Amino acid sequence: MSTISMRKSTLVAVGLAVAGTMALTGCKNGNEDPAAPSAPSSSAPTGAPASPSAGGYSEAPGGAASPSAGGYNETSGGTGGAAGAAAKPGQTFKLGETATVPFDSGNTKGGTIALTVTAVEQGNPADLAPLNLGDRVKGMVPYYVRYTVKNVGTVDLSFTSVSHIKGLLPDGSEAQGVSVIGKFEKCKEESLPKGFTNGQTQQECAIALAPSAQTKVTGAQYWNNPYMSKGKELSWK
Template sequence: MSSFAMRKATLGTVGLVVVGSLALSACNGDDKGTADGATKSPTSAPTSPASPSTQPSAPADQGGAAGDAKGGQQFKIGEAAQFPFKYGTTTKGEIALTVTSIEKGAPADLAPLKLGDKAAGKVPYYIHYSVKNVGTTDLQYASVGHIKGHLGDGTEAQDLTIIGKFEKCSSDSLPQGFTNGKTQEGCAIALAPSATTKVASAEYWGDPFMTIGKGLIWK
């Protein structure tokens, strides 16, 4: 199922995955159920961190034409990186991606997600970014995901993926008619393990890079 279809099917439902330590879904009181009309109850189950061998790999220098960003390249916050973009099996184009800010949130921001003790001590950081279509194809309904945070020592921060609406950090599929020159803002969430630890940088590791640590870095 595409990200666009999944978002339509879960409108009114807030779900999440904390990558690397646990997996769970959280529902608010306005649950409207799934696409087939069934209502799912909140569930939780611990998972083990993914080992490097389970992650997809690709050459670190993958890119497109000359001038496109290369895997491992670093940018300043606010600086655009242009590269060939692919979503699914048929959507291909060229985008300019910019991480515009990394904003520290408050632990209380996580309360609507009903994580309980699983969120104890964790601090959300909001990675704000913009996507511009600089190619010749319509990228409507594609999703630009695979954006994660890194802590000050370079280790990965936990991801928090929201399905549905979360006012503090909204990220939607690209809209209909997302043609050349169109721009959309987005947001990804990273969790710091404590109030004394900071999410200091962000990485895009999606297509064509596909390896965490070998993508594009903003700091």
């Protein structure tokens, strides 16, 4: 997976409220696992910074999620079932359906979230202007993958980040993504807040780029552990 990164040193007036690092992200190789950010200070921007490496986009591994003692529920159905009935690796959902997902992030272990991709919305190429990506995104069209995270387990998920969401093109291939440190008002992706315990819910968003106006982003995938292997991702279409 290739990565293009740059650092912005000034505030921008439209959309991006806090300047920082952005990155264009390409195809994953199945081994990346961005770590959750530590508890932010009052002055720190939300979100986890992209960290380019020689092998592509890579950050400290967050550790593998462990299924319940009974393993994955093989008959959980299209909506992923209630908490404790984890979605099967490779399972496909309709937009608006919910998957119950075991969730580990950094030092936070044993969590469970209900993950729902609610919509894939087409944006305008002009939306990307505040990111100063120039020719890197020439001809591309942004889409906003909107999803909901609900804590349905017993572990406090404060300050963790559920960011392993990518857009899908009609042929099933991965759309290029954009990671932004700071607030991009068109599509906010933030760490879970303090006190994110059972029953707490947060709306999230991921940016996906269609290569042209003739190609649409039509779905989404979640690829955190234990769904990182090729063909094991959870999909919404």
